Amino acid sequence: MTTPVPTKARAVIIGGGIAGCSTAYHLARMGWTDVVLLERKQLTSGTTWHAAGLIAQLRATKNMTRLSKYSQELYGGLEDETGIATGFRRNGSITMALTRERHEEIRRQASMARAFGVEVEHLSEPDLRALYPQLNTDGFAGAVHLPSDGQGDPGNIALALAKGARMRGAQTLEHIRVTQIHETMRGGQRAVSGVSWQRDGDGETGFIAADFVVNCAGMWAAELGRQNNVNVPLQACEHFYIVTENIPGLGQLPTLRVPDECAYYKEDAGKILLGAFEPVAKPWGMNGIPAGFCFDQLPEDFDHFEPILEQAVNRVPLLQSAGIHTFFNGPESFTPDDAYHLGEAPELRGYFVAAGFNSVGIQSSGGAGMALAHWMEHGYPPFDLSDVDIRRMQPFMGNRTYLVDRARETLGLLYADHFPYRQKATARGVRRAPFHDLLATRGAVFGETAGWERANWFATPGQTPAYEYSWQRQNWFDNSAAEHLAIRENVGLYDMSSFGKILVDGRDAETFLNNICGAEMAVPTGRIVYTQFLNPLGGVEADVTVTRLSETRYMVVTPAATTVRDMSWMTRHRGDFAVSLFAATAAEAVLCVMGPRSRALLQAAAPWHDWSNDSHPFGTARQIEIGLGLARAHRVSYVGELGWELYVDTDQAAHVLEHLLQVGAAFDLKLCGLHAMDSCRLEKGFRHFGHDITPEDHVLEAGLGFAVRTAKPAFIGRDAVLRRKEAGLTRRMLQFHLRDPGPLLYHAEPILRDGVIVGDLSSGAYGHTLGSAVGLGYVPCAGSDGVDDLLSAHYEIEIAGQRFAAEASLRPMYDPTSARARA
Known part of the structure; x- marks a missing residue:
């Protein structure tokens, strides 16, 4: 029945x-x-x-x-x-490194584990042999052990x-x-x-x-x-493993990962399962998964698995004599x-x-x-x-050709070196700004975000325009330092066409935005407002600028990776408001001209516009004529310097860039990448959504209370902001600056206060003006703690097991009064 x-x-x-x-x-x-x-x-x-x-x-x-x-x-x-x-048991796990770079990675992971409350210990070669006697430790560079990991x-x-x-x-x-x-x-x-x-x-x-x-x-x-x-x-990919025959006297063993050989080893009931995440995977099911697929296996491909097995029998020699009970190939799903x-x-x-x-x-x-x-x-x-x-996920990522191409890489990336700034190599080039080819001829080295090709740094003449990855200073370090200093001391230009741009249009546009934004939206036409979308708990759902273009029209500008998310949030809360929402990202390209001489350069490039403080103050947008075209100049800065973002219709964008480069030659204008932008924003203590501020981070504890106007009528998150003001903060975001100029910070490094781990860095980069690495991170505080109590402690940042003294500040260490951006 x-x-x-x-x-x-x-x-x-x-x-x-x-x-x-x-x-x-x-x-x-x-x-x-x-x-x-x-x-x-x-x-x-x-x-x-x-x-x-x-x-x-x-x-x-x-x-x-x-x-x-x-x-x-x-x-x-x-x-x-x-x-x-369930067969669940905590047998622990070991990761063994065979290279210096991999050893640095797992040491950093061990520090991160401590920050996240995961038990971890470093292993010497004798320690490793004691835990896994069957292992050949030739090539040993280091290992870590997580005793509480399990299997089931x-x-x-x-x-x-x-x-x-x-x-x-x-x-x-x-x-x-x-x-x-x-x-x-x-x-x-x-x-x-x-x-x-x-x-x-x-x-x-x-x-x-x-x-x-x-x-x-x-x-x-x-x-x-x-x-x-x-x-x-x-996209489904083939995933391979073998299971040995029973091995007498094997005993229970921790899970072993040797990522430099793309292999993992799991002991189970006296047998060993050897699995692989090979560098180039085999996508499967491109024409659809068979309707009757149920407990099925895919055809064996021993030739594909053989290179992994050859290394494995050397790494765990008992595999040479153990019979293979099962050669398994089954599909698993991988994302971009x-x-x-x-x-x-x-x-x-x-x-x-x-x-x-x-x-x-x-x-x-x-x-x-x-x-x-x-x-x-x-x-x-x-x-x-x-x-x-x-x-x-971006809409184009559902493209089947894109998924197949990217899936060949993503499976292997699980065991690849997870270098900072590592870029995907496959399925590239789908989204390009009108400036892409011109920038490429000038030495641009591109990274990818949400499918956008963005210039991260510029190679010098004779330098290979490609990343050479490392955990230490990579080959672009000096290039980015020069770009950083150009923004700080002269004038630099970088492309931000990838900005998400959402038009809000309709008679209720002001009321609607006042409901979802923490700041006041009843501002004059041409005013730019920095604000957040808050959730009912006071957490940050989006970090945006909103520019009033007319009585009934605003433009919301958001990071490239969050455009879908932010459009979804706005749509969910549109309700009965008489507004329309339009994704306008591709309609306008964006060039950022930043630095102390940006005003002089732009005055020469667009002489019909008055770029003075009186005519074009900070936080305003103006229509301009530039070269033979038109643009809208937004006076805002994410790098902490005098500067403007130029929004140009895509059909005129290439012309405007060519014009700026021509005029800029007299000002020693430098093309800059987004690594320089990031190091500048970290020196200035500017937050980055997804790293420093998230839906879990209360806007007041993120140090962004200045962008919230609780005096206006009810808006999403207002009550949570008022409650936190009354109850006091439980943690605060600090900026950290290492005293030692040598180490590098990326993210997730533990923060120690008076010798005790109290948090981890949400982001980090090298501060070329400050002279050492800088980072942001939250530390706990009691409502009664004063600023002096918070800052008088001794702070250290742990990097790959070593501790480095750090200065801490609630105010930006670079230009704390923002005088430079408002000059």
């Missing part, structure tokens, strides 16, 4: 892998009893069943680590809760989560395929209304009305999303940036996604299910999840 399918549910979850089971479990645990999970075949039958089952804690960021740690803690208690054996049985963990969900009233139904996700209009926005389904075997069909639909469809998630024009960019997709899709209300786990689905899904359930219940995640928020 078949199980009847309900006709209504609060949430329908599509996909019975570990992500879907975890989401059902956590929703049920929150009291959602009308939850239905639909699996097209059998639970775990896509990717979960053949996962390696490694359950590490440390991830690249603090909040991803929080999710992984949560997963481990959850899995540790599932067997007692449900009676299903992926399939049984998922089945335990599914049982736990059913125990609390949720339903998990197998052999039910979702054929369509239905939508309706709700509050002027597209929203889900339910799903149609078909039963495997007898062909029975039906409909479930639902308020929420969760796409946990794994390899099928992208195609499922396309049915509703929801962008879920991921090696981070999974989580959260509500920007295109469709009530449509949530948990997919594309990049071979870390077992260790991530416990936390991901918890976070998604919280998000669905409360309307926001439990903490900042920008790293995996699906709103970071």
Whole structure:
């Protein structure tokens, strides 16, 4: 007798892998009893069943680590809760480095682990042999050990989560395929209304009305999303491992990773599983995943795996005599940036996604299910999840050719050297400013953000225009220093066409923006306002400038990577306001002219405009004639110097740049890259959204209270700002400046106050004017702590296990009064 399918549910979850089971479990645990999970075949039958089952804690960021740690803690208690054996045990993990650069990386990771509260220890070569006697340590450069890392049985963990969900009233139904996700209009926005389904075997069909639909469809998630024009960019790739025959006397071992040989080793029940993340992967399923795919394997490709195996039998010599029980090849999903997709899709209300786990689905899904359930219940995640928020994906990233090209690289990047500033090598060039080719001829070396090719630095004549990666000073360090000093001492020009530009138009534009912005929007035409979108907790959802173009029109300017996210936030809160929102990013290119001589240069380049302080003060925009064209000059600065951002229609952009370069020759104008911009903004203490300020960071604690006008009527986050003002701050953002000019800072380095770790850097770079590395980071404080108490402590920053003394300041260490930008 078949199980009847309900006709209504609060949430329908599509996909019975570990992500879907975890989401059902956590929703049920929150009291959602009308939850239905639909699996097209059998639970775990896509990717979960053949996962390696490694359950590490440390991830690249603090909040991803929080999710992984949560997963481990959850899995540790599932067997007692449900009676299903999960095979979970904390056997620890080891990462061994074979190069000096890799050793630097894992030492930095160890410091980061301490900042994130993960137990870690460095291993000498004898220590390593004691923990893993079977290992050949030839080439040893260093190793770290995380004693609390674990492993488990992926399939049984998922089945335990599914049982736990059913125990609390949720339903998990197998052999039910979702054929369509239905939508309706709700509050002027597209929203889900339910799903149609078909039963495997007898062909029975039906409909479930639902308020929420969760796409946990794994390899099928992208195609499922396309049915509703929801962008879920991921691509399946072949993933290989072998399992040996039983090895007598092997005993329990920690998980071993040797990333320089692209290999990991897992001991399980007296056997060794050897897996690989080879440098060039094999995408699979480009023409769609077969309809009947269920517990299936892909054809063996021993030639592809053989280079990994050859190194492995040397690294773990007992593999030479151990028989191979299984040669496995199975598909897993990879995303364009090696981070999974989580959260509500920007295109469709009530449509949530948990997919594309990049071979870390077992260790991530416990936390991901918890976070998604919280998000669905409360309307926001439990903490900042920008790293995996699906709103970071750009529309073009769903292009199948792009996904296939990028997937060849992203699998291998899991074990590649994670150098700072490392750029993706594949699927490049899709978004280019009108200046791209001209800048390339001048030596520009491009990086990629949200698909945009952006000049990060400029090579000098005779210098190879390419990155040479290192954890130390890279080959562009001196180039960027010269660009930095040109901005500080003379005049520099850099391209910011990648800025997201959103036009807000309509009779309610002012009222609408006053509702979602912390600052006052009732300003004269031509005024530029720096502001944040706040959430109800006072956290920062966006960090933008808003320029009033007319009585009914404003332009919101935001970072390239957050345009989709910010447009989604604005759309969600548009309500009944009479406004239209238009994504205008491609309509205008942007050139930033910055430095003490920028006014003189621009006066020569656009002599019909009065560039004086009286005529064009800081924080205003003016229409100008420049060369033979027109532009809009915004007097703002992200580098802390006198300067203007020039917004130019894309058809005139190349001409305007050529004109500026011609006129600028007399001023020794220097083309600059975004590395120089970043080092300048860090010296000035300017925040960067996604690093220094996130939805979890209260706007007052971020030091941005000056941009919030609580005197105006109610706006999103106002009450949270007033409550925090009354209760006092619990932490504050400080700027740090190393006393030693040698070390480099990037991000996530631990902050120590009087010898105790109290936080980590949210961002860092070298301050070429200040003479050493600078960074930003939050430190705890009590409401009664005064500034003197906070700053009188002894601060250090830990870098790769070494501690370096640092000065700390609440005010910018460079030009604290902003006199230079307002000159």
